Amino acid sequence: MQLVKVRVNEFYGENHLPLEFPDGWEISEVWSKSKDTPHMVDDEIRNALDNTIGSENIVEQARGKRGRIVITCDDLSRPTPVHRVLPFIVEQLHEAGVSDNQISILGSFGCHHPMNIDAFARKVGEEAVARFDCVNHNPYDNFENLGRTNRGTPVLVNKEFASADLRICISGVKKHHWAGAGGGGKAVLPGLSSIETIIYNHHMIEGHRPLNRRIWWIKDNPERQDMQEVARMAGLNISVNCVYDEERKLIGLSAGDVDAAWLRAVKECYDAHSCKPPREADIVILNSYPQADQDVDWWGANESLREGGTVVAIHHFPIGKSILHYHDERLGAPWKRMQGYPNRRWPVEKAGRIIFYTNRLSMRHMLEYSGKVEWETVWPRVLERLTRDHGAKADVAIYHTPKLQFNPKKYPLCA
Incomplete structure (x- = not known):
């Protein structure tokens, strides 16, 4: 056999x-194609976070902040190796003078079921659960009303996120049938949005999703453009986009502006997962x-x-x-x-x-x-x-x- x-x-x-x-x-x-791609080592992760794309890095943006710092993560329905990246984000926050009691971790997964502490530990690591407050987004309550997007979507975003002094989203990139690819602004819409905002975005074209939707459709994709716009309206400071291989090991990392950094990760992921x-x-x-x-x-x-x-x-x-x-x-x-x-x-x-x-x-x-x-x-x-x-x-x-x-x-x- x-x-x-x-x-x-x-x-x-x-x-x-x-x-x-x-x-x-x-x-x-x-x-x-990613099967034999080397996994990122610690210094490569640090370098990616130091050399952000289209924005200042975390140290530069966090310096002098005395209020709340919110870091978001996706849930166990996504393969993202958040535990591999989070310690280096915290390291940069410490370098900028931020203390642990300023930092919280907010689950960014729209209207998925909430995570318990065991699930958070599997996603962000046991040490992070022991050090930081880990909470779930609620798609039914506690929003900041930021107006409407150019496509008319009502922008109701998690208030803890929208009112934070610094907002960092950790996401994974992979193919996606409606948004084209994961990551980027998707961490905010649907990730941190109200059920009304999510449903409006998902049915914006004559009450349904675009009939020509497909994976890797980014340019002129109305749902994706809406997601990116909502993330900018919510003040997302740093978008951290992970590219992983077939064992969920980190092989690429692009951090910075929600458009520029994410698009670089999308291109890298497209090649890696083909x-x-x-x-x-x-x-x-x-x-x-x-x-x-x-x-x-x-x-x-x-x-x-x-x-x-x-x-x-x-x-x-x-x-x-x-x-x-x-x-x-x-x-x-x-x-x-x-x-x-x-x-x-x-x-x-x-x-x-x-x-x-x-x-x-x-x-x-x-x-x-x-x-x-x-x-x-x-x-x-x-x-x-x-x-x-x-x-x-x-x-x-x-x-x-x-x-x-x-x-x-x-x-x-x-x-």
């Missing part, structure tokens, strides 16, 4: 899951790492699977797929439940069979997919089904991180 290991359980062990395959099968492992999809595979395996909280990205199967082939989605994550309660309950979730979950998905139209290999069966998760989708918790049973369908010879494509990866020939960067 052949053995392939896939990485699972981001933030909860970062271990590898062994998958066995018959010796006669041809295995193609799909990796991003990959070359194989074609006409009998079996396509899609791992959900490093963003299992947000389910599975099926694009690799749509690109690589032959007609009638089999897709296996690996979803191993101890806390399961997220329930975006605040957002979903405002946008149709009660109706779906009362109607018995109509329009359940068959996410790869040309697939003859779709199997979820998961560590936990969840009816909530199952109800999102067609009743024809199969669910298994033990790999030998998955392999038994695969060998029964495909015999002694099969071509297998394994996407290690399809949540990050993309085909650059299909999705050019429009920045």
Whole structure:
């Protein structure tokens, strides 16, 4: 038997899951270009923070500040290695004369569920949780009204952030289906905005999101432009944008102006996460790492699977797929439940069979997919089904991180 290991359980062990395959099968492992990129060392992180893009650095902006300093972070639904960057931001604040009791960490994740202290520790590190007050943004209360954007979006932003003496946002950059890419102003909208502001932004074009939306669409993307404008209106001082590899290790860092620094990180990330999809595979395996909280990205199967082939989605994550309660309950979730979950998905139209290999069966998760989708918790049973369908010879494509990866020939960067 052949053995392939896939990485699972981001933030909860970062271990590898062994998958066995018959010796006669041809295995193609799909990796991003970043696979062998060196990880940033401490001095490289310091240098990136010292040499900001389009703005003064943290030391220069923080010197003489006697009030509150707010540093934001995303939640466990994003792979961003905040714990790797935060100590060096604090180091610069100390150099400027800022004390620990001036600093707080504000969770910037819009209408996602709040984080508890354990989740904050996994994101920012145990030492940061012990030293700094870690709090969640509330999308329903405590806002500063900053007016409206040029597109008419009401700008209601977290008051603790808007009224701080210095505002620093730590974000991760990856592909995003509506905003083009993560990071930059997205930390403020939706990250630190009211539910009304978020919904307006997400439905600004005739009551819905742009129909031509796609990953890596930056220039002239109305949602993204709105996000960047709100961040500027809220007075974001330093945007810290992380580029990471397929193990969530930091490989690039751009800090400074919310437009200039972010765009540099976007270009670096675009190259780092690109990959070359194989074609006409009998079996396509899609791992959900490093963003299992947000389910599975099926694009690799749509690109690589032959007609009638089999897709296996690996979803191993101890806390399961997220329930975006605040957002979903405002946008149709009660109706779906009362109607018995109509329009359940068959996410790869040309697939003859779709199997979820998961560590936990969840009816909530199952109800999102067609009743024809199969669910298994033990790999030998998955392999038994695969060998029964495909015999002694099969071509297998394994996407290690399809949540990050993309085909650059299909999705050019429009920045």
